[in-house]
Amino acid sequence: MSILVTGGAGYIGSHTCVELLNAGYEVVVVDNLSNSKLESLSRVKEITGKDITYYKVDILDRDGLETVFVENSIDAVIHLAGLKAVGESVQIPLHYYHNNITGTVILCEVMNKYGVKKLVFSSSATVYGIPKSVPISEDFPLGPINPYGRTKSMIEEILRDLYHSDNKWSISVLRYFNPIGAHQSGRIGEDPNGIPNNLIPYITQVAVGKLKELSVFGNDYPTRDGSGIRDYIHVVDLAKGHLKALQRILTNTGVDSYNLGTGIGYSVLEMIDAFEKASKKKVFYKVVERRPGDIASCYADPQKAKEELDWVAEKGIEEMCRDAWRWQENNPTGYEVKVLVK
Ligand code: NAD
Ligand code: UD1
16 A cells, blocks of 8 residues: 655654554655755654655646546655744744645645545644643644634635535544654654754754754643743654544545543643653753743643544653654764765
8 A cells, every 4th residue: 555745854754754664554755855855754764764755846736736647546645745944934924824835735635636526634733722721632723823724724624615516525623732752763854954043943953953953832820831832743653643533534534633642641840851851961051031922731642543543652751851862873974974075
């Protein structure tokens, strides 16, 4: 069975490819490498001992996508390709709407043309915006507060409309909470461009000595220690969630959304502590003002995924920190290979 993974060279995509290959699926990847390096796929092959068919194609390129469907007998699509930087989405919203939404529409049109109506889509907990309470369940109202989040909620609506127009479609919408960590081999992981926006890549770069100190964004939230609380989930658990969603769409029709999180929230200060223990490194930090747009607390009610997908996150915070650190320590420059000139 052949699965097309869009955005497969990226952070979550590369881990998803490993799980798919290990489970015996054939994998075809489409990625324009706008936020990733092909080296990640070489390492996926190294980890699994299996091959991947790769196309350097942009999902906005209809002809390029059609070639992929003509040359491969695709059974289902896991669609991760998208732009994801919140701050950038505020600066260049049209680029985000075009890439994420138009890209998804073109992908669905091409899938429709080739009779492939099974789709797993990467959404985000960001679609909930400022939740009325925690834990957050799937029936909470959606109210994203930035253009990136709006691309995700608009795509979710488009996919619901698509199913209602043709109930042969089978679509799983996965709302990820905060993916962190890396494959236990230390060969693939998160490789952000420039200075990281997200907490864990920032912490690992402080620990490895690339950055001086972490800024903790606020210690006056109404939380147990005043810092923000999030639901961090190991990227390998998240990747496994895609396989469970795939199994469901292969045997059912419908459109369903699932929270992929652990259901447990940790604060920024607790994450620093956990990371110091896992890495045996000091993480220097200072407390600064709150980051605009941040919320105090965000964690999932993952019950629906447990009941309908038979999926639960298994890896705890120590493993997440240990694996994030192994990746950072073994790959201080990410996937970039430093060429030493004599
Ligand atoms: P990533 O940037 O590492 O991976 C996305 C991949 O998509 C990249 O390899 C990029 O080159 C590719 N891509 C982007 N636009 C494309 C286009 N037009 N055509 C072809 N390829 C394109 O990000 P990630 O963290 O692996 O995220 C994967 C998906 O999950 C994204 O849709 C993201 O919005 C979503 N998501 C991520 C997080 C997170 O914290 N990492 C949280 C919630 C949701
Ligand atoms: C961010 C995005 C969200 C996206 C998610 C993916 C914003 C506003 N939101 O969410 O849309 O889906 O990443 O993982 O960017 N923190 C610090 N110092 C830092 C970085 C972060 O204290 O240098 C704190 C934040 O205030 C927050 C926590 O760490 O309390 C986690 O932050 P981050 O990793 O950026 O994730 P989110 O804010 O949850």
